[in-house]
Every structure is written in structure tokens, then in C-alpha cells.
Amino acid sequence: xxxxxxxxxxxxxxxxxxxxxxxxxxxxxxxxxxxxxxxxxxxxxxxxxxxxxxxxxxxxxxxxxxxxxxxxxxxxxxxxxxxxxxxxxxxxxxxxxxxxxxxxxxxxxxxxxxxxxxxxxxxxxxxxxxxxxxxxxxxxxxxxxxxxxxxxxxxxxxxxxxxxxxxxxxxxxxxxxxxxxxxxxxxxxxxxxxxxxxxxxxxxxxxxxxxxxxxxxxxxxxxxxxxxxxxxxxxxxxxxxxxxxxxxxxxxxxxxxxxxxxxxxxxxxxxxxxxxxxxxxxxxxxxxxxxxxxxxxxxxxxxxxxxxxxxxxxxxxxxxxxxxxxxxxxxxxxxxxxxxxxxxxxxxxxxxxxxxxxxxxxxxxxxxxxxxxxxxxxxxxxxxxxxxxxxxxxxxxxxxxxxxxxxxxxxxxxxxxxxxxxxxxxxxxxxxxxxxxxxxxxxxxxxxxxxxxxxxxxxxxxxxxxxxxxxxxxxxxxxxxxxxxxxxxxxxxxxxxxxxxxxxxxxxxxxxxxxxxxxxxxxxxxxxxxxxxxxxxxxxxxxxxxxxxxxxxxxxxxxxxxxxxxxxxxxxxxxxxxxxxxxxxxxxxxxxxxxxxxxxxxxxxxxxxxxxxxxxxxxxxxxxxxxxxxxxxxxxxxxxxxxxxxxxxxxxxxxxxxxxxxxxxxxxxxxxxxxxxxxxxxxxxxxxxxxxxxxxxxxxxxxxxxxxxxxxxxxxxxxxxxxxxxxxxxxxxxxxxxxxxxxxxxxxxxxxxxxxxxxxxxxxxxxxxxxxxxxxxxxxxxxxxxxxxxxxxxxxxxxxxxxxxxxxxxxxxxxxxxxxxxxxxxxxxxxxxxxxxxxxxxxxxxxxxxxxxxxxxxxxxxxx
Numbered sequence: 088x089x090x091x092x093x094x095x096x097x098x099x100x101x102x103x104x105x106x107x108x109x110x111x112x113x114x115x116x117x118x119x120x121x122x123x124x125x126x127x128x129x130x131x132x133x134x135x136x137x138x139x140x141x142x143x144x145x146x147x148x149x150x151x152x153x154x155x156x157x158x159x160x161x162x163x164x165x166x167x168x169x170x171x172x173x174x175x176x177x178x179x180x181x182x183x184x185x186x187x188x189x190x191x192x193x194x195x196x197x198x199x200x201x202x203x204x205x206x207x208x209x210x211x212x213x214x215x216x217x218x219x220x221x222x223x224x225x226x227x228x229x230x231x232x233x234x235x236x237x238x239x240x241x242x243x244x245x246x247x248x249x250x251x252x253x254x255x256x257x258x259x260x261x262x263x264x265x266x267x268x269x270x271x272x273x274x275x276x277x278x279x280x281x282x283x284x285x286x287x288x289x290x291x292x293x294x295x296x297x298x299x300x301x302x303x304x305x306x307x308x309x310x311x312x313x314x315x316x317x318x319x320x321x322x323x324x325x326x327x328x329x330x331x332x333x334x335x336x337x338x339x340x341x342x343x344x345x346x347x348x349x350x351x352x353x354x355x356x357x358x359x360x361x362x363x364x365x366x367x368x369x370x371x372x373x374x375x376x377x378x379x380x381x382x383x384x385x386x387x388x389x390x391x392x393x394x395x396x397x398x399x400x401x402x403x404x405x406x407x408x409x410x411x412x413x414x415x416x417x418x419x420x421x422x423x424x425x426x427x428x429x430x431x432x433x434x435x436x437x438x439x440x441x442x443x444x445x446x447x448x449x450x451x452x453x454x455x456x457x458x459x460x461x462x463x464x465x466x467x468x469x470x471x472x473x474x475x476x477x478x479x480x481x482x483x484x485x486x487x488x489x490x491x492x493x494x495x496x497x498x499x500x501x502x503x504x505x506x507x508x509x510x511x512x513x514x515x516x517x518x519x520x521x522x523x524x525x526x527x528x529x530x531x532x533x534x535x536x537x538x539x540x541x542x543x544x545x546x547x548x549x550x551x552x553x554x555x556x557x558x559x560x561x562x563x564x565x566x567x568x569x570x571x572x573x574x575x576x577x578x579x580x581x582x583x584x585x586x587x588x589x590x591x592x593x594x595x596x597x598x599x600x601x602x603x604x605x606x607x608x609x610x611x612x613x614x615x616x617x618x619x620x621x622x623x624x625x626x627x628x629x630x631x632x633x634x635x636x637x638x639x640x641x642x643x644x645x646x647x648x649x650x651x652x653x654x655x656x657x658x659x660x661x662x663x664x665x666x667x668x669x670x671x672x673x674x675x676x677x678x679x680x681x682x683x684x685x686x687x688x689x690x691x692x693x694x695x696x697x698x699x700x701x702x703x704x705x706x707x708x709x710x711x712x713x714x715x716x717x718x719x720x721x722x723x724x725x726x727x728x729x730x731x732x733x734x735x736x737x738x739x740x741x742x743x744x745x746x747x748x749x750x751x752x753x754x755x756x757x758x759x760x761x762x763x764x765x766x767x768x769x770x771x772x773x774x775x776x777x778x779x780x781x782x783x784x785x786x787x788x789x790x791x792x793x794x795x796x797x798x799x800x801x802x803x804x805x806x807x808x809x810x811x812x813x814x815x816x817x818x819x820x821x822x823x824x825x826x827x828x829x830x831x832x833x834x835x836x837x838x839x840x841x842x843x844x845x846x847x848x849x850x851x852x853x854x855x856x857x858x859x860x861x862x863x864x865x866x867x868x869x870x871x872x873x874x875x876x877x878x879x880x881x882x883x884x885x886x887x888x889x890x891x892x893x894x895x896x897x898x899x900x901x902x903x904x905x906x907x908x909x910x911x912x913x914x915x916x917x918x919x920x921x922x923x924x925x926x927x928x929x930x931x932x933x934x935x936x937x938x939x940x941x942x943x944x945x946x947x948x949x950x951x
Contacts, residue, residue, distance in 0.1 A: 109140040182215040183223025228263035242274040253292040262573035308342040356392040383418025413449035420452040447482040458492025570596035720745040720885040734828040736760025750802040764790040772818035779806025804908040837944040844906035845888035864938040875899035
């Protein structure tokens with residue numbers, strides 16, 4: 088039947104009947120009724136009386152019915168606009184939903200250009216903004232934030248229409264509005280009256296967010312942290328709202344503390360210092376530590392307050408509270424670096440507390456102070472010698488600092504410290520298995536023995552002043568994070584690409600460039616305190632990250648590669664400095680003589696240092712014995728996979744290797760038959776990780792009887808996947824001119840550990856907590872007498888990366904991560920007890936079936 092039935096003659100009471108049908112519960116009946124209405128409208132009948140009933144039919148998921156309703160609305164919107172207003176709210180909801188859907192599609196397909204924003208569409212979105220639900224407003228504001236206005240006038244116009252959203256009750260709407268305004272402010276001239284007005288309007292809503300519950304406060308504070316780094320002038324008069332309350336959770340306290348430092352200036356420093364001194368007497372140890380560090384940061388940021396800050400720190404040191412003293416010494420070291428030759432009178436007080444220092448960072452800071460100002464400390468050699476007694480028990484951070492400090496002391500007081508420097512160089516180069524420490528020891532030794540003048544220029548060089556802000560986010564990253572205000576990225580302070588797995592859908596954003604009319608110099612009040620105009624402070628990575636704070640980890644200098652082979656040659660009583668001492672004891676006013684140096688004889692050179700010394704530093708990188716090259720991933724010896732008796736005389740042995748990101752199957756084919764073998768080919772069955780040959784099996788010449796050939800077959804991980812039992816089982820078929828032969832072998836899982844498997848420390852902690860406890864497996868690795876440094880280096884060569892390290896009750900804990908080729912992350916905790924040949928391995932993974940094989944990989948790598 089055709090649609091002509093809808094145009095049949097009218098009956099009495101047709102409008103009434105249509106009204107009843109439009110309000111029917113049955114969808115089909117509704118659709119038929121709307122079709123009749125459209126038919127009547129088409130032939131010129133007035134069906135406007137049905138307007139409310141037709142509009143109600145819009146609330147449906149039937150696309151055909153929606154189109155019919157829209158046709159009716161468009162017709163009567165022209166002739167009866169007053170009635171059409173009734174449908175506006177429904178359409179506004181549609182706008183918000185459409186924007187949300189289009190934005191999501193556009194983000195997952197960046198090249199599609201689905202959401203083409205132009206001034207006309209932006210105007211429509213701004214109109215819809217006032218009528219939307221709160222979540223609809225968020226979608227529209229986020230969409231507006233992706234638009235770049237053509238000039239500052241358009242930017243100001245949009246800002247004016249978005250500003251009312253700042254007073255919304257929903258904090259998500261407020262943050263989305265702040266994001267739009269922060270982005271478009273980039274295009275406004277700071278000379279405009281409107282710019283100043285906008286700054287004033289932004290402060291109250293941000294302050295209001297801090298009256299919410301703690302979890303919302305934390306999110307708001309993380310966003311405010313970004314905002315004050317970009318535009319501190321917004322909240323420069325609101326310092327008091329960031330003062331810590333006694334009942335604030337620790338995570339809120341720490342975030343408030345950070346923002347207080349960012350807002351500290353000459354105008355409010357007295358108030359801030361009084362607060363910080365009060366915080367330093369709290370009972371929460373973590374909070375007290377941060378408060379003490381904050382006092383040091385104030386001294387570095389606001390030069391006029393430095394003296395008062397040092398005085399406050401000295402008062403805190405007099406309390407003799409151990410952790411307060413240690414933190415104070417760490418920050419005083421930074422103050423010395425910022426203001427050289429100004430506050431060194433306090434060194435005597437610091438030295439009095441030497442015996443109470445037990446934390447690596449504090450010990451390293453004190454050693455630096457003693458080495459740097461050795462000429463002002465009468466018993467500097469005794470102080471450093473006291474640290475040297477337990478050299479091997481110290482953390483890497485302390486060992487490196489001690490080595491440098493003693494070399495500095497030797498260059499300043501050569502006659503008194505020859506034995507001391509010889510002792511530390513021997514400990515660093517002969518007795519240590521840490522490559523960083525050994526390398527630094529070799530460099531110092533070569534410098535001192537070949538060119539003492541150069542040694543003095545290098546070791547005692549004038550150091551650059553440290554920056555006012557030691558934890559600023561890098562400017563490009565900050566601009567990107569401003570574009571993500573109100574999202575997870577603004578809480579993590581990382582771009583989405585850092586925590587969203589896979590690159591799909593992640594678009595890098597940036598603030599719009601300033602237009603010609605909006606460019607103006609920074610106002611003096613917004614420039615960082617103490618910085619010359621136009622000069623940006625250097626960015627130094629923050630030390631107090633989340634993982635370090637929560638676990639109190641000992642994060643020493645990273646080990647960049649596996650350890651170099653340790654020489655077995657004993658250095659004994661060799662004079663490491665050779666004739667260099669004579670020049671140091673010469674009559675030169677600085678204590679260094681550059682012309683009367685005699686190189687040590689070849690016989691005096693330790694055997695493990697290779698050729699005679701003659702070319703200074705260059706020799707360090709050309710050592711011919713004792714120092715091996717960096718080893719790659721562990722390779723097991725070849726094993727027989729297919730015996731000759733099972734393959735008509737063809738014997739196949741092999742192993743698997745991983746080098747620089749490439750996996751290979753290293754094969755050895757032996758012909759034990761009486762005939763020549765040709766036409767070789769290889770194929771794998773589907774397997775758990777998609778291993779497949781990346782090239783044909785190339786045997787370039789016929790394989791004669793009793794002949795053996797070695798072949799390296801490159802492998803890929805993009806083949807067909809099927810879960811095998813066991814997981815690392817690989818079934819192989821090899822064909823030649825005689826027959827097809829089948830065998831299976833087990834590949835070690837570490838060949839699948841990829842090179843980018845080092846997880847960010849904050850992400851490690853979050854992931855460890857997120858993986859259910861039932862996914863954790865624990866194993867014992869026996870007969871493995873390695874220390875933590877050696878184990879870490881050995882594992883790193885097979886792409887098992889140490890994220891962090893700490894020592895708990897004499898037990899070394901290594902927190903490690905690795906990633907498989909199929910994207911599966913495995914997190915590990917390796918516990919090593921010095922002197923105990925067994926260690927404990929805990930593994931956490933979202934695919935727990937791989938844990939057993941990862942443990943086997945650990946055991947294989949550590950024992951070989």
C-alpha cells in the first residue's frame with residue numbers, strides 16, 4: 088500500500104483522533120499519526136493545534152519519526168514563531184549531544200575534520216550554552232576551547248559570553264569555563280581594561296572551589312597549580328585561602344604548600360614564613376619535611392627574605408629533631424648555591440650535627456658543603472674521612488658526592504690529603520661494581536695524573552646559580568596542560584599521551600599564538616621575583632614526586648647501562664696520582680703547577696687501565712683490557728631442537744636473541760645424511776605472542792653431507808595469535824628437498840621485553856595499586872649472590888628497568904617494570920638481603936598467566 092492513504096477524506100473530529108493517536112503508547116501508531124499530520128499540512132490544512140503533541144513525539148530514538156517532527160516544526164516555526172519557542176529546550180539538548188558526539192569522533196580521527204568550527208557555528212554554540220544542562224555546557228565549553236579565534240576582538244567577545252559560567256554551581260562547568268578563558272586570554276593585550284577585569288573575575292570562582300570536600304579540593308588545587316604557574320597575578324592577593332587547616336588531608340596540605348611557594352613574593356613573604364615555621368612543628372613527618380623544604384624555596388625565590396629564611400632554618404636545626412635537621416641541611420646547600428659567599432658563617436653549626444645524619448640526601452648535601460668550603464673548615468679532611476670508613480655501605484648518591492668532595496679537598500689542600508684521595512680513588516675504581524662511580528673515579532684519576540691544572544679548572548669550576556624555581560613545569564608542556572584544565576591530564580600534570588595507552592585519539596594541544604595587537608611586555612608584577620626582565624628561570628626537575636613521597640624511595644643517579652666488567656687485577660699500593668703530586672706541592676700561588684708535571688712510568692700503571700697514560704681523558708674511552716663493552720640481552724647457548732635421527736639426517740640446534748629491538752632465531756643446520764640438502768623453508772604455527780619469520784630461511788648454498796651452516800632468522804611479532812600451553816611454546820615446521828619436519832621449542836620470555844618498558848614512577852605506583860592483589864605472584868630465586876646494583880644492571884641489559892630503589896631494615900628493594908611486545912606491562916618488586924644468596928620476587932600483572940614465565944626469565948638472567 089502506498090502513502091496515498093494519508094491523503095484520504097477527512098472525517099468529523101479528525102484533529103481529536105490525531106491527538107489521541109499522537110499520545111498513544113505504541114510507537115507505530117505514533118508514527119502513523121505524525122505521517123497523517125504531515126499529509127494534512129502538505130495539502131494546506133491547519134494542524135497547528137497539534138503542536139504540543141507533535142513536539143512530544145521528538146523524544147524518541149526512531150530517526151524517521153524525528154525527521155517527520157522536524158519537518159512539522161520547520162513549517163510552523165515560520166508562521167507561528169511563538170509556538171516554535173516551545174521546542175527550543177529540546178533542540179538545545181540535541182545541540183549539546185551532537186557536539187559531544189562529534190568531538191569524540193573528531194578526537195579519535197584527528198584527520199577527519201568533522202567538527203569544522205567557524206565564527207557562525209561558534210555563535211550558535213554560545214547561544215545554546217545558556218539553555219543547556221550543566222553537562223551539556225561542559226561539552227560545549229570543551230568544544231569552544233578547541234577553537235582558535237581569528238583575532239583578539241573575537242577572543243574578547245567569546246570570553247565575555249563565557250564569563251557568566253564562572254558562577255555556576257557545578258565545579259566541572261567552572262573549570263571548563265576557566266580553560267576557555269585561560270586559552271583565549273593569550274590573544275588579549277595586557278593593556279586592555281578588559282584583561283584586568285577578566286583577571287579579577289577569575290579569582291573568586293577558583294577560591295570558591297576550595298570550600299568543597301577534600302577530593303574536589305585536591306582536583307581544584309592541581310588545576311590552580313597550573314594556573315598560577317601560567318598567570319600568578321590571578322591569585323596573587325589570595326594567599327590566605329591556601330593556608331593549611333588542621334583537618335586537611337595530607338594530599339591537600341602538600342598541594343596547598345606548593346601553591347603557597349608559587350605565590351610567595353616580597354609583599355607576603357613575612358606572612359608565608361610565619362606559617363611555614365608553624366607547619367615545621369606539626370606531627371606529620373612528611374608534611375614537616377615539605378614545610379622545611381618550602382622555607383628553603385622561599386629563600387631562593389625571594390632574595391630579600393633569604394636572611395630571614397636562613398635564620399628560621401637555624402632555629403629549626405637547634406630543635407635537634409632528626410628529620411627536621413636533615414631537611415634543613417639539604418635546603419641550606421641550595422641556598423649556598425644561590426647566594427655564594429653570603430651565608431657560609433652557618434657552616435660551623437651544620438658540622439655540629441654531622442653525626443645525626445642518616446639519610447642519603449642529607450649526607451650527600453653535608454658532604455657537598457664540606458668539599459665546596461673545605462678551605463674554611465679546619466678539620467675538613469677528618470670529617471670526610473669519617474664518611475669514608477663505611478664507603479661501601481653508602482648509597483650511590485653519597486659515594487659519588489664523597490668522591491667529588493675529596494678530590495676538591497685534595498686540589499685545595501694537596502699536601503695534607505694525598506693518602507685520602509688515593510684511598511677514595513682506589514675504592515671507586517677498584518672495589519666498586521657501580522659503573523657511574525667507577526667512570527667518575529677513572530676520569531678524576533686521569534685528570535689528576537695527567538694535567539692537574541685542567542683538573543682544577545674542571546672540578547673547581549664556578550658553578551651556575553640555581554634557579555629561583557626548582558620545579559617549574561617546562562613551558563611547552565605547561566601550555567599544553569592549560570588546554571586540558573578540568574581533565575585527568577591537569578591532575579596528573581602529564582599530557583594524555585603519557586598515560587593513555589596507544590596513541591590513537593590523543594591530540595597534542597597548544598595555546599593560540601598572540602596576535603600583533605596583543606603583544607606587550609610582561610608587567611613587572613607578574614615576572615618571577617628576582618628574575619631579570621624577559622629572562623625565564625631554568626627548569627630543574629622536581630625531586631619530590633608522588634612515588635618518592637609515598638614510599639620514601641632512595642632514588643640515586645640512574646644507571647644508564649649494564650656494569651662494565653670488573654678487573655681482577657689488584658691495584659695494591661700503586662701511587663694513583665704518580666708524579667702529579669709534585670706539581671701540586673710546587674710553589675705556584677694556587678698550589679697547582681702546570682709545567683713541572685712528570686707522567687707516571689708505565690710500570691706504575693695498574694694493568695686494568697690499559698695503555699700508558701699519555702693522552703689524558705681520551706684514554707678513558709680507549710681502555711684495552713679489563714673494561715668490557717656493554718652487553719646486550721642474555722642469550723642462552725644453542726640447544727638441539729631437532730635430532731638428526733628424527734629428521735632423516737638433518738640436525739637443527741638453535742637459540743633466541745634480542746638485540747637493539749630486533750628478535751632473531753639463531754639456527755645451526757647440520758647435514759648428517761649421505762645426500763645433499765636444498766630448498767629450505769620454515770614456518771611457525773600460531774602462538775601466544777604472534778612470533779613469525781620476518782624473512783625467508785636463506786641457505787645460500789646446498790648443504791653437503793657433514794656440513795654445518797649458521798643462520799640468523801629475523802622474527803616479527805605480528806603473526807597470528809593463539810594461546811599455547813605452555814605459553815611460550817613454539818611449533819615449527821622446516822622443509823627441505825627430502826621432507827617436511829616438525830618440532831617444538833620453548834622460547835625465553837625476555838626476548839619479548841621491549842626497550843621502552845621503563846614506566847614513569849607516578850604511573851608505576853598508580854598501576855601497582857590498580858592491579859588486584861589476587862594478580863600478585865611471589866617467587867624465590869635461590870643461589871643468586873648479587874647485590875642490588877649488580878642485579879639492577881644485569882636486568883636492565885635485558886630490558887627489565889629499575890623504576891626506583893629503597894632500603895628497608897637492611898633489605899634492598901628494587902621496583903621494576905617491563906613491557907611485552909603485545910603491550911602487557913609487568914611490575915616487579917625484587918627484595919635482596921645483602922649476604923643472603925636468595926632473593927624474593929613479587930610480580931603484578933593484568934595477565935597473571937605470564938608471571939611464571941617472567942619469573943623464569945628473571946632467574947635465567949640473574950644466574951647467567
